[in-house]
Amino acid sequence: MTSKQAMSSKEQERLLCCNGEVIVFRLSKGSFADKGPAEIPGLHVRRMVFDRGTRTFVQKSTGFFSIKEKNSYLKILCCDCVSDFRTGMNLPYIVIQCNEKKNVFKYFLLFLHSTNKFEKRLSFRLGHELKDGLRVFNGPVILWKHFKTFFCISSQTGKVITVSFKFSSVEWVGEIGNLGVVLLGQKKCDLSEEEYTPKPSKSDYAFCNTKFCVYSLESEEVISDTYIIPPAYSSVITCVHVCATEIVNSQLRMSLIALTRKDQLISFQNGTPKSVCQLPFADPHTVQLMDSGGDLFFLVSFRSSEVCAVWEKNFQGFCTSKLFSNAL
Template structure:
């Protein structure tokens, strides 16, 4: 969290921006200042500087998510207004990334989105300016009122508003626009396309909707599928799907003005509604009911303040002040498992619970590290008595922690090779298996253990794992094709005879056809690692064993293999060393090669590419139509 304040000296011709970067300390139950800085704006005594808004955006140049602040510099005559957007870097450096001048003051629908891009409304027009062009442009659609300005994952920046009907449309008495006197219009900034607002919600709701939150927009222009949350002046929260209302929830307060989404613990989704009277309520998506509400709220923010991998709601109440650099009178909650309130009386009990959690986490981390490096770690009986399952599941009395994590000594080495590729904006890590006969292929995945020298807390990064199955060609033994001879002339093949390659061995060829290759891959967004630079990661393979009485292990046992250590290098990515190596001759992918010797693929290619993923040369792809979108 970044806290900023404008400080002007009396009689001085300058304005100072004092900012602090704070993190929430669960042990102390408060926000602690980690760094601070100052920025001075030299100006005339007739010019004042004010804060317009804060936001957190993804910078297009480096892909990092950074907080920013929009400032307004205006003269006392209020004839000229200059706006500047500043980025807060982690090194306590303010970077000016956008400046523009206007003849009027921006007051309505000021929004800062990724890029960064600044949008606002003035009159019936919507204006925008981005850091790339630094040129103010106007949206070619006039809106009498704007209901939504935001960014949609698949369509980019979208603007949804109400447009009054023209004289020609009013003559058409059968149209919805003529009946209600106005219509909803959706405009997508990047594609410069206009859509009928009825795809989001009926035109009849345009007069009563006070705020919109667009969840998804998928499909083509001819077949657009949407899901929208709308708050109305009737104090209702309505869920629309495909332009039709599906769920309705009665809100407890009047005047809803803003809707935000929060993904809390256990993947529960909350829709947080703010009201003009300083009240806030939370509606759970699953049951579509109000689960909590607050009053006298001055500001509301949603982010992962507790660094636990999910969102929390930060509510700063009225009459809140900063005493000895500490924020007073606030609540941090996810309406599920986490709730921190300033001035909590039972702070000692909370600290004891945190100490116990820290001890368990430290011991669990130590046990995991010992497992990775092949060392044994055991808890005493006294320590095991107080442990309970972290998940709502029954504890098996027949299996212990050592049976779940220990790798059987008789289990052969299953890992053939570990590789990595960069495809588009994704980082792909794969493990080729020598033999998957001992593993349950329905329950197998990869994870990466990062070096924690660069940060105090390991980042929570989501990986998508999948199992790929290919037919594999072993090196062919050359033979001469010949016509089949009559049975009396065929020479019987003796088991003791040495196979010279001159005879046709149907059993060997059948074995070649049945050869298979299994590869486990994990895919994540490359932008997660850009902030950490060069990094060593340990690749761990999580799997469940099959039943094998001869091997000395039981079916269903969970094991973790330490496959290898890979190096994530920004220099190698810049030089394109991890990019797939595409083959110029597409005919090499259509067959197994010649049967009289090594194929052209085996002779010339070190690697083969299968739909954008590069595999080692011994992996022979039998199909060119496989779909890797399931990864």
């Protein structure tokens, strides 16, 4: 595929909702308004806000990032918002793939600042294409899986690291005090036959066969496999958000929330279920901690585009809505 063909494809434009704005990313040659350098490959950004008077989205500001790889096929992989470890601020990001030559792929992550200036925060090359499964966490940290092995690169290390521990899945990546960047995920336990009941049910087997662990990238070792999430919940957990951590008597303790396949939001304190909220919709897929003027609540998004807010203080749902229902 030529560069010109790539610029005209729909996948080269992505939308992101952030802080009350709609951010439009687009890979092209030239600017949105047919101004500027027409032959320079680049990433354009537009910030749009909703005008209630005209009931339309209007352009607030624009920005441009020049891409040096002029003869390469460029592709937008993903965009969202994550926290910058340096400041703690949530910033929009975008990940771009560049096919430089056969079997050589370059990837870079750009932060978008409030001034519409782009910052290249991460950059790396691989001998294979990341077709799916790439995830970006706070930091930023990029995580992906290739041939049953997890790899990651963080803004702190600046290089691709092979995760030597054999996770079956990774649910959360973040920074914990002097432990540095850690991965929280599930591993399959090789249990001997005598550790099972004589006739275990399929669900019991699933519960016993997986376990949550916390792995340190710096020391390349498991730093905890207790006080996280009980094994009985392992098979139903779909998403995890770590709220707080501390070291007590050389043991890592965690406070976290998790979404389940049973459409629940569960709070865990040091490995013990604390609160449960039955969610109003099916298939929840992400959860975020939001601070609204001192009141903390969890914002749960569903695959149906519904959103539900849950109070942190009493773990009760209090607001549901459809994304963009007031704007479209």
